[in-house]
Amino acid sequence: MADFVNKVSENEFDDAIALLHPKLKNAWTTERFAGDWRDIREQLSDRWGPEATGSFSGNSSKGPYEQATYRLSSDWRSSSSVDLVSMKIDGQNYILGVYVRVPYKEDPPKSVTGTVDKLAELIFSGKYKEVEGLMSANCKKQFPAKVIEQLRPILGKDEIKVEKNYYRFCANTVWYDAVRLNQSGDVFTFIEFILSSENSKSEVVSLTFRGKMK
Numbered sequence: 001m002a003d004f005v006n007k008v009s010e011n012e013f014d015d016a017i018a019l020l021h022p023k024l025k026n027a028w029t030t031e032r033f034a035g036d037w038r039d040i041r042e043q044l045s046d047r048w049g050p051e052a053t054g055s056f057s058g059n060s061s062k063g064p065y066e067q068a069t070y071r072l073s074s075d076w077r078s079s080s081s082v083d084l085v086s087m088k089i090d091g092q093n094y095i096l097g098v099y100v101r102v103p104y105k106e107d108p109p110k111s112v113t114g115t116v117d118k119l120a121e122l123i124f125s126g127k128y129k130e131v132e133g134l135m136s137a138n139c140k141k142q143f144p145a146k147v148i149e150q151l152r153p154i155l156g157k158d159e160i161k162v163e164k165n166y167y168r169f170c171a172n173t174v175w176y177d178a179v180r181l182n183q184s185g186d187v188f189t190f191i192e193f194i195l196s197s198e199n200s201k202s203e204v205v206s207l208t209f210r211g212k213m214k
Helices: 002-009 013-017 022-028 030-047 110-124 128-134 137-142 145-155
Strands: 048-060 063-073 081-089 092-102 162-171 174-183 190-198 201-210
Touching: 002 013, 002 048, 002 081, 013 030, 022 030, 022 092, 030 048, 030 063, 030 092, 063 092, 110 128, 110 145, 110 162, 110 174, 110 190, 110 201, 128 145, 137 201, 145 174, 145 190, 145 201
Parallel strands: none
Antiparallel strands: 048 063, 063 081, 081 092, 092 162, 162 174, 174 190, 190 201
16 A cells, blocks of 8 residues: 555556556546546645554455555644555455545635534534434434434533534545544544535535544
């Protein structure tokens, strides 16, 4: 997976996309893949400086896999990163998952910030059932009100002290809006909301978290 990051760093996009599984490669297309990564490189500009920050191995129903995380910016405080997931298929290693986080060039869309503000307000008010109304059908099934209530302690006691870090998120070719909510000064404990926006409306399609549940 280090080869992938090195190829992207050297603007060798044809060689980088060749490391992806054929299905992911065909879905992304060489032209769009190169365009996405050029935009990321240009946006980070002189702050571009990939560095491995973590890796682990695991097992799935399809076999063992490896995951590695790379910070893309030389600024350790930046949210810019890429998570890569690889697996050996038919005797050859392929990258099956590419998950990129990169800050907005400008302010995040108002539809996104409005939805996130409403999310925080409802969570801190204990209106967990109403939080479901801001989620897609699939997300609602995975994270119903009772789960959101269990996640509530991650954000601390005071809504005013919650930081909102907005960025763009690419999951295997598809770009989303995203935000991490965390207590002020604690970037290692958070709830991450992934949002899809259409027709000036945003809804939560997925979420991840790090921290103790109730």
